[in-house]
Amino acid sequence: MSTVTAAQGLWTLAAEGPVDRIPTPVIEYAQLAPTLIVLGAAILGVLVEAFVPRKSRYYVQVFLAVAALASAFAAVVGLAAGGYGSTKAQVAAMGAIAVDGPALFLQGTILLASIVAVFTFAERRLDPEAHGSRVDSFAAQAASVPGSESEKAAVKAGFTTTEVYPLALFAVAGMLIFPAANDLLTLFIALEVFSLPLYLLCAVARRHRLMSQEAAVKYFLLGAFSSAFLLFGIALLYGYAGSVSYAVIADVVDGTVTKIDPALASTMGNDALLLIGGALILMGLLFKVGAVPFHMWTPDVYQGAPTPVTGFMAAATKVAAFGALLRLLYVVLPGLRWDWRPVMWGVAIVTMLAGAVIAVTQTDVKRLLAYSSIAHAGFILAGVIATSAEGVKSVLFYLGAYSFVTIGAFAVVTLVRDAGGEATHLSKWAGLGRRSPLTAAVFAVFLLAFAGIPLTSGFSGKFAVFKAAAESGAGALVVVGVISSAIAAFFYVRVIVLMFFSEPKADGPTVAVPSPLTMTTIAVGVAVTLVLGVAPQYFLELAGQASTFVR
């Protein structure tokens, strides 16, 4: 592999002695257990699709998914209890995966959020029965053309797309690796592993199928672009540091690298490679978190995807992507702090303001929540910019708080329906509070949490990130954050006004009575929102203990 000089031509002398065998990689299976469990279950899920009779697939798949996610969560808890989050934090799988506090905390968050999201996937009581079989939010047969005979036949036969469960599991597995990835290639692979299933999941809505497919194509095309950027950035960074390993790159960036060979010596002075490479990777990650100006896909995809998928995606993707972003900025590029901080300042400010301002004009609940998620990405970025343990802690906490509010909110959206499926246009929500006070009240709780009203998790999270930002000297960011919170409050309040103070319309939507699955999701969402709002101390401590990256 080393430099073979040109003069040697096409052949070399046989090596003296036996050829070194490629050493068997050492894999710490126990420490990778959460990911492995989910991946294994995903593969099992594919087999279930192939071999289990159609009738019982749904039950087997739901059971498998929930059991896998729950046992993976148990594995995360076990690892954390075993000290892998703090004292025994280490790099596993030949340096590819980090097992440390942030990784375990985020994996735990992703797994819990996925469990409640899978509950909403499995909901089959909202739509009226079609031909005697209960249906969920997913197309009877994703491959059939919308409106075609084959679709009708599939509906009549009572088909269901139970593939969504293994797909979701693959996505979750990717998300588990993403924030733990400790070299650039693993990062890229994880990105693809969770993105591809998500593109598919977006396309399989039962209602509004064309919109759903359009959303999937948009998401796929833009996602492919961002992956390309990321990959190109990886190539440049590899060119700069001669390695894809986070630790090595960080050493080269810091100038603390001990072993400098001639190749490295010739490239490590090249700041253009480093800066452009770093910027391209950042772009790829900012796309995934939905930060302005890489947010364009968010509203369309959030609106078009089946609502349970939107909730899952909005929560879990954001957690995973912010985890990867944190690790990249804190582990790989801390030496470049003075270069990326101003850029991230700019991104955070535009993201907060644009998200809040554009949301004001939205008339569709799902698009509204999409822009709100953009604004929230901006708030989280304010915590990322803090570049301190306090900052990591606040971001971890915010992500945990935010995911449950989001999943809960989208779960409520699935309940409000009229003849055409979910009634997502805001005008249809008028007077909902009079008709179904409980549903409206629950949604109001989520909206208040999004708005960051005290005694909800949204406030604790916002306070944590703003505090971290202010302590690191980013007072101006806090002021912008506060202003955009005020703007954002306007549209959250508008929805509440609509629900409670407007007279219900005669042809308004009805609120479907969900099965215990969705009820659990919503109840968990409300409970987490209130508990993290009133007594966040335990979770802040947990996030605090988990705020050290291994390198």
Added chain:
Amino acid sequence: MNFPLLTVTAALPAVGAILTAAVPAARRTLAKWLALLFSLATLALAVLVAIRFEPGGDRYQLTESRAWIADFGVRYELGVDGIGVVLIALTALLIPFVIAAGWNDADPLETHSSRWRPTQGFFALILLVEAMVIISFEATDVFLFYIFFEAMLIPMYFLIGGFGDRAHSGSDENAAAQRSYAAVKFLLYNLAGGLIMLAAVIGLYVVAGNFSLQEITAARAAGTLDMATNTERWLFLGFFFAFAVKAPLWPLHTWLPNAMGEATAPVAVLITAVVDKVGTFAMLRFCLGLFPEASKWATPVILVLALISIVYGALVAVGQRDIKRLVAYASISHFGFIVLGIFAMTSQGQSGATLYMVNHGISTAALMLVAGFLISRRGSRLIADYGGVQKVAPVLAGTFLIGGLATLSLPGLAPFVSEFLVLVGTFSRYPVVGIIATTGIVLAALYTLVLYQRTMTGPVKEEVRTMPDLHLREVLVVAPLIVLLIGLGVYPKPLTDIVNPAVQHTMSDVKQTDPAPEVAVEAVPAKNGEAAK
């Protein structure tokens, strides 16, 4: 561990709110009685707090301190000084009247669906507001205060937007739109103020490292906590802005007339007599306590704003055609007096301001609730729709008159004492300001008496002819308030005894002493007694 009296006082109405909200739709009378019962029990606790409080003792008493969110440097710290005690008492006192006055205001219309339980919601929200207001008066941790200062907006918002004036309720789309506009305006103004305060709260943490009012005040006094002059000023402005919106001070006042106009009379009382007091209270406790230098720095501007509020509020009140909006503008004028008293930085001024908060609460409650009874009889808020009411409903007119006279600070009624103290306190330091503020009193006489004259005297209007007089429930609501107005007007000593020591502490926070009088006067408490006579 002592009995956590302050926590229980604040928690009791919250428990009441939950129970009231849980009453089934058909049993709404039970919900009303339950709410009244809990508000009366809270009043009993508030009286207990006042009894247990020793005016000459420590600055903060009945203190409680527990760990809460250590990561944010936040503790659950409660404690009351004299100012807190009287304001808690005021709150607990007024809520039963608010509940009794609004007894039938939230009964469901026939058109409502059977699952909509407005009555339960109405009374639960009132109790929830009470709980949050009380804990705001008790909190000695800035963060804890902030949480409830902000959170109380939400139940308040639903009270304003969800339960409109019966004079307009029903299917009238326009009234519903106006009401929801008023509610949104209320929320956005206060939320914006609160969020700006949030930035300042975070800034305070960065500077001080914790949120404990006592620790920060002590560290400031001992000189161990330095704040750069500019930092202190910015933080002060952040806090003051939020309180000035809440109070409300000109030019941030415009939400109040909308909110009070569209809300039912009891809710209007809740806004102006109870919730807004948190704003002026917080100026006294947090602005002066945490940022003494910046407070002094800002005093000239704030005094001017207060003066504008006094004169502008009164002038606009004179021109109002709507009874409730008139009371709202009168309140703005009165809040100007309170702010004036606080920032005059004299002990009379601040004692006067505290008494003013109490007296304004009682007098506005009396006037507004009677006005509400009047409006509910005729179904109109316009002054022009009334005339000669005193001939058909003499008790109503009589109580309305007393409420009005209290509002214009007639000697012998409680508000006179406080207004007099504020003016004396202001005059001793800023004579010109004191003189200008006096015009507020003259204008108050004008708008009150004109209101009375137009609605109650003159020829009896056709629509008014069959108007029934106050019935028993309404008399029971108004009579105690009037007794209090007269009682505190003649004998304010119990209040001043509690308030004065607290004011001395605040004065020492800002390192101010009263200007030396040019003519020898007696000690302050005695002088208050004199003034009352």
